[in-house]
Amino acid sequence: MTAMLALADVEVRYGRLVALRGLSLEVGQGEIVCLIGPNGAGKSTTMAAIAGGVARVAGSIRFEGTELPARKPERIARLGLSLVPEGRHVFGTLTVEENLRIGGYMRPNARESAAALERVAGYFPKLKERWRAPAGRLSGGEQQMLSIGRALMTNPRLVMVDEPSLGLAPLIVDTVYEILLELREREGLTLLINEQSSHRILRFADRIYVIRNGAIQLHGTADELRDGEAIKAAYFGFGASVAQAGAPSGAAA
Amino acid sequence: MINFLQNVIDALSLGSLYALVALGIGLLFGILRLVNFAHGDFITIGAYSLILPSTNVVATMVIGSWHWAVLIPVVCAIVVVVAMATDVFVFRPLRRSSAPTLMIASFAVSYMIQNGVLMMYGARPKAVNLWSALTTQVTIGGLREPVLQIVTIGTTIGLMLVMSLFLKHARWGVQMRAAAEDFLMAQYLGVRGNFVIGLAFAVSGILAAAVSLLFLAQTGALSNVMGVPLALFAFVAVVVGGMGSLPGAVVGGFLVGIVTTMLQAYLPPDLRVFRDAFTFTFVIVVLLVRPAGLIPSRSIAERV
Ligand SMILES: Nc1ncnc2c1ncn2[C@@H]1O[C@H](COP(=O)(O)OP(=O)(O)OP(=O)(O)O)[C@@H](O)[C@H]1O
Numbered sequence: 167m168t169a170m171l172a173l174a175d176v177e178v179r180y181g182r183l184v185a186l187r188g189l190s191l192e193v194g195q196g197e198i199v200c201l202i203g204p205n206g207a208g209k210s211t212t213m214a215a216i217a218g219g220v221a222r223v224a225g226s227i228r229f230e231g232t233e234l235p236a237r238k239p240e241r242i243a244r245l246g247l248s249l250v251p252e253g254r255h256v257f258g259t260l261t262v263e264e265n266l267r268i269g270g271y272m273r274p275n276a277r278e279s280a281a282a283l284e285r286v287a288g289y290f291p292k293l294k295e296r297w298r299a300p301a302g303r304l305s306g307g308e309q310q311m312l313s314i315g316r317a318l319m320t321n322p323r324l325v326m327v328d329e330p331s332l333g334l335a336p337l338i339v340d341t342v343y344e345i346l347l348e349l350r351e352r353e354g355l356t357l358l359i360n361e362q363s364s365h366r367i368l369r370f371a372d373r374i375y376v377i378r379n380g381a382i383q384l385h386g387t388a389d390e391l392r393d394g395e396a397i398k399a400a401y402f403g404f405g406a407s408v409a410q411a412g413a414p415s416g417a418a419a
Numbered sequence: 420m421i422n423f424l425q426n427v428i429d430a431l432s433l434g435s436l437y438a439l440v441a442l443g444i445g446l447l448f449g450i451l452r453l454v455n456f457a458h459g460d461f462i463t464i465g466a467y468s469l470i471l472p473s474t475n476v477v478a479t480m481v482i483g484s485w486h487w488a489v490l491i492p493v494v495c496a497i498v499v500v501v502a503m504a505t506d507v508f509v510f511r512p513l514r515r516s517s518a519p520t521l522m523i524a525s526f527a528v529s530y531m532i533q534n535g536v537l538m539m540y541g542a543r544p545k546a547v548n549l550w551s552a553l554t555t556q557v558t559i560g561g562l563r564e565p566v567l568q569i570v571t572i573g574t575t576i577g578l579m580l581v582m583s584l585f586l587k588h589a590r591w592g593v594q595m596r597a598a599a600e601d602f603l604m605a606q607y608l609g610v611r612g613n614f615v616i617g618l619a620f621a622v623s624g625i626l627a628a629a630v631s632l633l634f635l636a637q638t639g640a641l642s643n644v645m646g647v648p649l650a651l652f653a654f655v656a657v658v659v660g661g662m663g664s665l666p667g668a669v670v671g672g673f674l675v676g677i678v679t680t681m682l683q684a685y686l687p688p689d690l691r692v693f694r695d696a697f698t699f700t701f702v703i704v705v706l707l708v709r710p711a712g713l714i715p716s717r718s719i720a721e722r723v
Pocket residue numbers: 180183185203204205206207208209210211212252362
């Protein structure tokens with residue numbers, strides 16, 4: 167069986183800076199795949215390239231067997247692929263309800279999008295309480311929920327979540343991950359998640375890719391990488407000599 | 420007192436024209452980061468569309484002589500087509516260009532329209548008589564006001580109400596606000612970027628058409644640069660109100676109109692020729708105190 171999402175030799179540049187240099191990865195139907203890597207490794211760029219937010223210089227991105235068009239975010243969204251971006255990007259001046267509705271407008275009819283709104287709201291009781299509040303007034307955790315809910319409104323089969331833990335208290339991060347797991351169970355979602363650190367990921371992910379300097383350095387199942395040593399090495403690019411290097415191990419571990 | 424009240428109504432009437440122009444400019448700025456100087460020329464086109472294209476000094480009304488219930492939608496349609504064509508042929512190919520590039524392109528469009536009008540209609544200003552019945556005066560509690568002033572203020576309030584209802588409740592309105600706040604994010608959620616932008620151009624075209632008719636009915640004169648000062652003052656209004664904020668554009672428009680009218684009325688006669696210099700001094704003071712404008716747009720504040 168072929169992968170649901172497959173990137174092969176993807177290259178992306180910002181002017182003269184090469185952000186992705188021949189990146190390849192795969193996500194299978196129903197999997198939770200995690201992309202981890204340090205600051206500036208190219209995690210967000212990978213997701214933006216998939217979602218059509220940046221131009222791809224070379225390589226192929228296939229979703230459910232078809233090649234995704236480059237730089238056509240609104241068409242890619244209609245194919246069942248949705249992005250929860252880094253920093254959440256809720257529409258701050260729009261209400262919670264309006265933020266969610268935006269995702270539902272591309273559904274074929276109003277009744278269906280109303281039903282979707284009902285169902286999505288069910289996953290996030292906290293949002294229901296702030297229904298008419300401007301999204302900009304929500305707490306970081308609530309904004310993260312809203313951003314996930316908004317992505318669900320587009321009726322996706324694969325959701326990409328960029329650093330869901332960014333700037334959130336650990337307890338809230340746990341809640342966010344619980345909801346993501348619940349969504350996989352109940353909605354049959356496939357998930358691609360970016361994180362800077364691996365410690366939570368090892369519990370939730372099926373497979374892990376480590377990215378550094380615009381390319382995949384290591385990949386394996388969560389079980390294979392459980393002890394964290396290989397991840398640490400790939401993450402910092404030390405090869406085998408992690409112990410002597412005296413690296414700030416907190417970041418990766 | 421009566422005199423002062425009359426000045427207030429004059430000020431509100433001028434201010435509402437500026438507010439309508441500022442709304443048209445502010446709407447496109449919010450979504451596209453485009454400072455559209457050609458907006459004034461959309462107004463010019465609306466006004467010229469009333470007469471027969473010819474270089475004769477005497478204007479021959481064609482559309483201008485139709486019943487208002489037909490005239491208004493036809494002029495709106497013409498300006499909307501011009502505005503949307505500008506988008507398709509000029510701004511769409513520049514979608515990923517920087518804000519300064521877009522602004523320069525809008526200058527180019529502006530000059531093209533001005534010179535196109537010059538070629539088709541000749542260089543001399545033309546007198547036209549649109550809706551002369553509206554210049555009759557009514558007396559309200561001792562105030563004698565031309566009906567036109569009241570129609571202008573009423574039209575502006577009406578258009579602003581319709582527009583805010585549209586932006587607040589219509590599905591395309593909500594998508595427009597989302598796109599104005601974070602264009603790429605809206606696209607990630609399936610909002611059709613080009614359609615929303617085209618719609619914004621259409622709305623700005625309707626606003627320009629309304630101004631062209633109200634303004635022409637007031638001045639009775641056509642000239643190929645008639646829209647330029649309107650766009651300039653409206654641009655100032657947009658900056659004073661807060662770039663990218665629609666309530667700001669309206670407030671700024673009224674404020675600039677009020678300041679201009681009041682300076683005209685109350686400056687010593689010797690200084691009146693310098694009225695605009697005083698207006699702009701006032702603008703600079705406002706911007707020194709509130710650099711982001713009176714009602715800064717949240718989305719822009721976050722961007723910086
Ligand atoms: N819009 C942009 N313009 C220019 N360079 C960019 C842009 N976005 C990202 N970059 C650069 O591309 C490289 C990859 O960035 P990217 O945001 O994908 O990394 P990341 O892995 O998501 O990092 P982080 O963990 O900080 O979010 C970095 O060197 C970054 O500076």
